[in-house]
Amino acid sequence: MKISIITINYNNLEGLKKTVNSVKSQTYTDFEYLVVDGGSTDGSADYLESHNAMFDYKVSELDNGIYHAMNKGVKKANGEYVLFLNSGDYFYSSKVLEENHLQIKEQDIIYFNLQVIEGNKTFIKEYPDLLSFSYFVKDTLPHPATFIKKDIFVRTEFYKEDFKIVSDWKFFMDAICRYSVTYRHVSKPLSTFLIGGMSSDPKNSVIKQNEIKEVLNTYYSAYMQDLDDVITFRNTLNNLRASRIIKLLIKLGFLNKF
Secondary structure, eight states: OOEEEEEEESSOHHHHHHHHHHHHTOSOOOEEEEEEEOOOSSSHHHHHHHTGGGOSEEEEOOOSSHHHHHHHHHHHOOSSEEEEOOTTOEESSTTHHHHHGGGOSSSSEEEEEEEEEETTEEEEEOOOSSOOHHHHHHOOOOGGGEEEEHHHHHHTTSOOTTOSSOHHHHHHHIIIIISOOOEEEEEEEEEEEESOSGGGOGGGHHHHHHHHHHHHHHHOHHHHHHHHHHHHHHHHHHHHHHOHHHHHHHHHTSSOOO
């Protein structure tokens, strides 16, 4: 078994139904499907029980939060690669796994682009081919569109369960910057994500920033000394690349492309 798809849910019955229907409508079916529910009281547990045959593994019980639930899912998975498609997330199309399953090989992390829905706005978020520390300070990878080798979780000590917001960000940063895992970007959308979860709630911004600071100060203090210079240089370079005058000078041969 190459792929394990894991859905985490808590009191999001309609989102759970949407995610399950998306997974089960895939034309490519060589994967296992696991659902970890945190003891929901909104009918999710009954829904899972009544559709028991659709899942290779399911559980509905109290847990210690989303990252505890995600770790539970990983430990039950049998696939070489794990993908988290949590309740409310869904695949970009019914054929997206059929069209891309051959991409899931060799590298430790394979990440795709993500369709994002924010209110009335829908767009494709594209991710860079090259990942770096300065990139992760500002952004992260999309867990609904990223396949992760299961053994990477053991090497990186799984998700930090006492975090509420940014443990997935920490996981990706650690995997790339501390453990130097291999990775590859596939420039196609794999999944759809609706903005509106815990990390995007303004009420949680203080918690989010405190967790980020804890990670950076604990594991990356040496990097932080040079971070301002790196980000300033990158922003300056990007502004120069976008300049009409610079583009014209390159076109006329007065400057080499950079």
